[in-house]
Amino acid sequence: MIAFTSVCSSCEFKRFNCSFINLWTQSAFCGCGDRMWSSNSARSRSRAVGCCSNPLTDALWRKQSDRKGFIRCIKMPQGEGKMKLAPHPKLPKGKKIMLIILDGWGEQIPDEFNAIHRAETPIMDYLKTTAPEKWRLLKAHGSAVGLPTEEDMGNSEVGHNALGAGRIFKQGASLVDSALETGAIFEGSGFKYLKEALPNGTLHLIGLLSDGGVHSRFDQLQLLLKGSAKQGFKKIRVHVLTDGRDVADGSSVKYVQMLEDTLEELRGEGCDARIASGGGRMKVTMDRYENDWNVVKNGWYAHVLGEAPHRFTSCLEALKKLKEEDPSVNDQYYPPFVMVDESGKPVGPIVDGDAVVTFNYRADRMVMLAKALDDEQFDKFDRVRCPKIKYAGMLLYDADLKLPRNYLVSPPEFTETSGEYLVHNGVKSWVCSETVKFGHVTFVWNGNRSGQFSNTLEKYVEIPSDQGISFDKQPEMKAIAIASKAAEALRSGEWDQVRVNIANGDMIGHTGNLEATILGCTTTDKAIKIMLDATEEVGGIFVITADHGNAEDMVKRNAKTGAPIKDKQGNYQILTSHTCAPVPIAIGGPGLPKGVRFRTDLPNAGLANVASTFINLHGFEAPHDYEPTLIEVVD
Ligand SMILES: O=C(O)[C@@H](CO)OP(=O)(O)O
Ligand SMILES: [Mn+2]
Numbered sequence: 001m002i003a004f005t006s007v008c009s010s011c012e013f014k015r016f017n018c019s020f021i022n023l024w025t026q027s028a029f030c031g032c033g034d035r036m037w038s039s040n041s042a043r044s045r046s047r048a049v050g051c052c053s054n055p056l057t058d059a060l061w062r063k064q065s066d067r068k069g070f071i072r073c074i075k076m077p078q079g080e081g082k083m084k085l086a087p088h089p090k091l092p093k094g095k096k097i098m099l100i101i102l103d104g105w106g107e108q109i110p111d112e113f114n115a116i117h118r119a120e121t122p123i124m125d126y127l128k129t130t131a132p133e134k135w136r137l138l139k140a141h142g143s144a145v146g147l148p149t150e151e152d153m154g155n156s157e158v159g160h161n162a163l164g165a166g167r168i169f170k171q172g173a174s175l176v177d178s179a180l181e182t183g184a185i186f187e188g189s190g191f192k193y194l195k196e197a198l199p200n201g202t203l204h205l206i207g208l209l210s211d212g213g214v215h216s217r218f219d220q221l222q223l224l225l226k227g228s229a230k231q232g233f234k235k236i237r238v239h240v241l242t243d244g245r246d247v248a249d250g251s252s253v254k255y256v257q258m259l260e261d262t263l264e265e266l267r268g269e270g271c272d273a274r275i276a277s278g279g280g281r282m283k284v285t286m287d288r289y290e291n292d293w294n295v296v297k298n299g300w301y302a303h304v305l306g307e308a309p310h311r312f313t314s315c316l317e318a319l320k321k322l323k324e325e326d327p328s329v330n331d332q333y334y335p336p337f338v339m340v341d342e343s344g345k346p347v348g349p350i351v352d353g354d355a356v357v358t359f360n361y362r363a364d365r366m367v368m369l370a371k372a373l374d375d376e377q378f379d380k381f382d383r384v385r386c387p388k389i390k391y392a393g394m395l396l397y398d399a400d401l402k403l404p405r406n407y408l409v410s411p412p413e414f415t416e417t418s419g420e421y422l423v424h425n426g427v428k429s430w431v432c433s434e435t436v437k438f439g440h441v442t443f444v445w446n447g448n449r450s451g452q453f454s455n456t457l458e459k460y461v462e463i464p465s466d467q468g469i470s471f472d473k474q475p476e477m478k479a480i481a482i483a484s485k486a487a488e489a490l491r492s493g494e495w496d497q498v499r500v501n502i503a504n505g506d507m508i509g510h511t512g513n514l515e516a517t518i519l520g521c522t523t524t525d526k527a528i529k530i531m532l533d534a535t536e537e538v539g540g541i542f543v544i545t546a547d548h549g550n551a552e553d554m555v556k557r558n559a560k561t562g563a564p565i566k567d568k569q570g571n572y573q574i575l576t577s578h579t580c581a582p583v584p585i586a587i588g589g590p591g592l593p594k595g596v597r598f599r600t601d602l603p604n605a606g607l608a609n610v611a612s613t614f615i616n617l618h619g620f621e622a623p624h625d626y627e628p629t630l631i632e633v634v635d
């Protein structure tokens with residue numbers, strides 16, 4: 001039997017659910033007459049049937065189905081009851097579940113560059129080797145998480161979106177690609193708003209300069225630049241944040257050179273286009289979850305006010321000189337700098353009448369600057385001067401806060417995520433991480449939605465991250481504190497789901513410090529033990545998985561052979577980025593009903609299959625439109 005769920009685009013009947021015993025039905029219509037679903041099966045025998053809460057078409061539907069005898073229609077409850085889930089036929093309700101997300105923890109060749117393999121991880125090793133039917137791998141990159149290509153590594157945003165939403169949505173990167181390809185980006189209300197700054201306003205583009213594909217992509221910036229010039233902007237200033245986190249450290253020089261080439265081309269066509277300011281992404285502008293407003297303040301001073309401790313006439317010169325002055329500086333941590341002309345005047349501060357675009361599509365590290373640019377009441381630091389500008393984000397970064405008010409591309413619309421279902425079915429969740437990942441396991445998990453679904457059935461706890469240091473200096477991070485609190489929450493008996501994100505593998509993996517990452521992974525395993533002990537004590541179930549790879553591979557490899565690559569000096573090239581590796585998922589605990597094991601018919605399952613799995617373990621059938629559950633119950 002195959003189940004289809006669809007949404008009528010023209011009438012209010014949002015949910016529609018039919019189970020077809022076979023695929024002979026050609027199409028189904030909602031009560032308003034609009035087609036909701038159709039199958040182009042060559043074997044189609046019957047004509048369309050109506051199906052919906054509309055009594056007329058419902059009657060027609062019943063007549064048809066009675067006559068044909070092979071169609072069954074389940075009407076989904078509307079309004080209040082629409083998110084009620086059916087009880088699982090075999091799995092009981094009321095189990096306590098410890099759901100652990102390891103950030104940046106993939107499965108890779110167990111060699112010397114695999115920090116997880118090198119770490120002491122007795123618990124994770126035990127789970128992998130002792131119960132093969134309760135341990136498997138999941139896809140966490142590319143199309144499995146809504147990214148444009150299979151070469152796109154996973155990341156926290158797309159990973160947690162898929163985990164929490166139980167479905168695969170086209171992500172920002174793909175949506176921006178389409179909008180640029182069709183030119184729709186220049187026709188939308190966001191770009192029209194920017195054009196109000198014409199004819200005299202300068203267009204400023206602020207964002208991450210690389211082709212990491214996590215927050216932004218160089219080719220998209222290039223198309224935006226060229227398109228904007230065509231649309232009439234005669235003066236453009238780019239404010240660049242160097243990467244070294246999603247791409248190799250030191251590659252900033254390459255991307256700045258590529259940008260300079262594009263800008264020169266534009267100048268040749270009569271557009272005064274230049275780089276105006278910059279800095280490393282971890283020092284300038286791209287903080288997240290309000291961990292350190294000073295980072296955004298650095299950006300405000302450099303991009304908007306045209307003030308920074310370092311001033312150069314060219315960006316390439318800035319990168320070179322700053323590194324010569326302090327060799328410990330890297331792409332992620334370049335201090336803020338501004339470009340000045342021969343007379344020492346900044347070439348591109350943002351002033352009244354200008355237009356501004358933040359060209360990152362990913363929200364978490366751009367939303368703080370967006371607030372500073374868009375919110376008149378902003379009070380996180382003294383902005384000194386607040387130019388009257390036309391500002392648009394590449395995407396809407398926070399739909400609930402409506403931030404920014406103008407944007408170039410509409411973001412993916414996540415609806416009915418697992419957190420919302422749990423609340424509607426009385427399942428109580430306690431959720432925790434430290435600051436740097438707190439938004440991942442709450443906001444992003446809930447489909448980029450601010451706040452909680454319920455104040456009584458949910459509790460979100462944030463443990464402050466260490467501030468102002470690179471995480472390799474404190475590789476334990478807050479893992480043990482999170483685990484201890486999670487254990488306490490599970491033992492309290494008050495919560496059905498205790499959900500945490502443990503950040504170490506990812507945050508330390510990004511520093512490129514292999515020894516520190518090994519320590520971080522060892523600590524992660526200790527934290528897991530604390531949480532599994534509590535699960536054991538309360539007779540609960542655990543689900544452990546990860547959002548994408550990172551710590552399992554710390555070296556650049558030859559794409560074909562997989563052999564580690566050395567640079568000209570003979571040193572191994574460190575990999576600071578995420579990877580395309582699959583991630584493990586393990587289930588177990590004394591509360592796991594006998595006979596539960598992973599199905600073997602879903603070899604390509606990915607992160608989006610996890611939500612159905614834990615919803616089942618809470619004792620409910622998963623929503624019909626979710627990706628299938630990973631588990632089966634054998635007698
Ligand atoms: O730090 C970040 O912003 C990204 C990498 O760019 O990592 P993650 O997706 O794990 O948050
Ligand atoms: Mn992550």
Ligand SMILES: [Mn+2]
Nearest residue numbers: 104156506510
């Ligand atoms: Mn990361």
